[in-house]
Amino acid sequence: MARGCLTDEQCERSKPLLPPIPKMGRPPKDRRQVFDGILWLARAGSPWWEVPERYGPWTSLHTRFRRRAADGTFDRMLRAAQAKADAAGDIEWLMSVDSTIVRAHKHAAGARRRGVETRPSDGREVD
Numbered sequence: 001m002a003r004g005c006l007t008d009e010q011c012e013r014s015k016p017l018l019p020p021i022p023k024m025g026r027p028p029k030d031r032r033q034v035f036d037g038i039l040w041l042a043r044a045g046s047p048w049w050e051v052p053e054r055y056g057p058w059t060s061l062h063t064r065f066r067r068r069a070a071d072g073t074f075d076r077m078l079r080a081a082q083a084k085a086d087a088a089g090d091i092e093w094l095m096s097v098d099s100t101i102v103r104a105h106k107h108a109a110g111a112r113r114r115g116v117e118t119r120p121s122d123g124r125e126v127d
Helices: 008-017 031-044 058-070 073-087
Strands: none
Touching: 008 031, 008 073, 031 058, 058 073
C-alpha cells in the first residue's frame, strides 16, 4: 500500500457512504483505486493529468470525482467523519477570527472612482 492510500479499515467504513453499484452496463473499476487517486491528487496539489498511472486514466478519475461531488458523496463522507470525531471529543467547534489582519480594498472603503464625481465641486450636497 502506498503512502496516503486508504487502509482496509477506512475502505470498509466508506462503503456504506458510496452510491450503489449500477446493475447494468460495464462493471466499474476498483473504487478504492479511484479514491486513492483522488486522495493523491488532493495531497499533491498537482494537475489532473499528472496523477500516476497506477490510479488509472486521469480522465476517469476526474469524471468520477465530478460525479461524486455532484451527488453529495463527499459531503456525506465529511459529515460521517466529523460525527465520529465529535463523538470521540476530537473536534473543538470554537472559532476565532483576528480582525487586525483583515484588509479591505480601497474601493470598499468608499474611495471615489476616477472620473465619477458624487458631489458638486463647490461642496454643496446633491439631492
